[in-house]
Amino acid sequence: MASMEEDGSVEEKDNNNKKRTKSAIAVAWLTFYNIAMTAGWLVLAMAMMRFYLQKATHKGLYKSIARTLKFFQTVALVEVGHCAIGIVRTSVIVTGVQVCSRIFMVWFITNSIKQIQNEESVILFLVVWTLTEITRYSFYTFNLLNHLPYFIKWARYNMFIIMYPLGVAGELLTIYAALPFVRKTGMLSMRLPNKYNISFDYYYFLIIVMLSYIPLFPQLFFHMLRQRRKVLLGEIIVEKDE
Numbered sequence: 072m073a074s075m076e077e078d079g080s081v082e083e084k085d086n087n088n089k090k091r092t093k094s095a096i097a098v099a100w101l102t103f104y105n106i107a108m109t110a111g112w113l114v115l116a117m118a119m120m121r122f123y124l125q126k127a128t129h130k131g132l133y134k135s136i137a138r139t140l141k142f143f144q145t146v147a148l149v150e151v152g153h154c155a156i157g158i159v160r161t162s163v164i165v166t167g168v169q170v171c172s173r174i175f176m177v178w179f180i181t182n183s184i185k186q187i188q189n190e191e192s193v194i195l196f197l198v199v200w201t202l203t204e205i206t207r208y209s210f211y212t213f214n215l216l217n218h219l220p221y222f223i224k225w226a227r228y229n230m231f232i233i234m235y236p237l238g239v240a241g242e243l244l245t246i247y248a249a250l251p252f253v254r255k256t257g258m259l260s261m262r263l264p265n266k267y268n269i270s271f272d273y274y275y276f277l278i279i280v281m282l283s284y285i286p287l288f289p290q291l292f293f294h295m296l297r298q299r300r301k302v303l304l305g306e307i308i309v310e311k312d313e
């Protein structure tokens with residue numbers, strides 16, 4: 072009996088050790104990841120400011136930062152993995168929608184349609200994303216290091232109230248500006264007849280994407296409002312299964 076109890080406690084200790092090791096690795100990885108992403112978005116912010124100070128115009132700004140933006144925004148896909156494997160307590164769906172919509176904006180809209188790269192709306196969402204991400208990743212970093220300055224916490228859970236609608240406006244106006252070019256060129260579309268017998272019209276797809284903001288954006292926004300109440304006001308929120 073005693074030996075079984077001993078065995079049990081050895082097994083338990085072993086499991087606890089494994090959990091500790093796993094969470095230490097997870098914490099180390101997340102700290103590295105968040106520092107790298109904060110640095111990446113800071114580099115983007117500085118590149119944008121330098122460009123504007125030197126050229127005094129926003130024309131050509133997207134092109135000058137496109138590589139860095141594509142890199143750091145695409146890397147953010149790993150955040151869906153973080154949720155899926157459970158090292159961060161966030162919904163895979165909420166994170167997935169957020170990250171995928173950004174990647175779609177970067178690769179399939181702004182990067183693919185050169186004619187819209189100088190639109191003011193592109194600069195609007197770029198500035199909004201950059202400010203948001205510098206705040207968000209530095210929040211996670213300081214939080215993991217247990218040294219979170221209050222102003223970063225405050226900014227993380229207040230800025231989105233203005234930044235989210237502004238970012239969405241920038242994104243929707245950019246897609247809207249892309250529509251005539253997509254229609255004219257027929258890009259990324261497949262017309263019948265073709266050997267696959269499939270028809271796809273990117274123009275209408277973009278209209279569907281724009282309409283999908285109507286049900287999806289409020290969910291992201293209200294998720295952040297709930298997080299805000301939880302973190303800043305200390306409310307206990309019972310989450311529904313997501």
Ligand SMILES: CCCCCCCCCCCCC/C=C/C(=O)SCCNC(=O)CCNC(=O)[C@H](O)C(C)(C)COP(=O)(O)OP(=O)(O)OC[C@H]1O[C@@H](n2cnc3c(N)ncnc32)[C@H](O)[C@@H]1OP(=O)(O)O
Nearest residue numbers: 159160161166169172175203211231234235238287288298
């Ligand atoms: C095919 C194409 C499809 C297109 C479809 C289109 C539809 C699109 C609809 C809407 C699109 C919106 C577009 C958005 C644009 C913009 O971003 S505009 C700029 C403003 N944006 C924001 O303010 C972003 C706000 N959103 C977010 O912050 C996140 O993306 C989130 C996933 C929506 C919410 O974050 P969440 O993680 O749930 O909340 P937190 O409070 O920050 O964290 C919860 C816990 O998780 C821990 N955590 C999360 N990530 C990390 C990490 N990287 N490192 C460490 N820890 C992390 C965090 O600490 C919390 O943990 P606890 O403290 O233990 O609770």
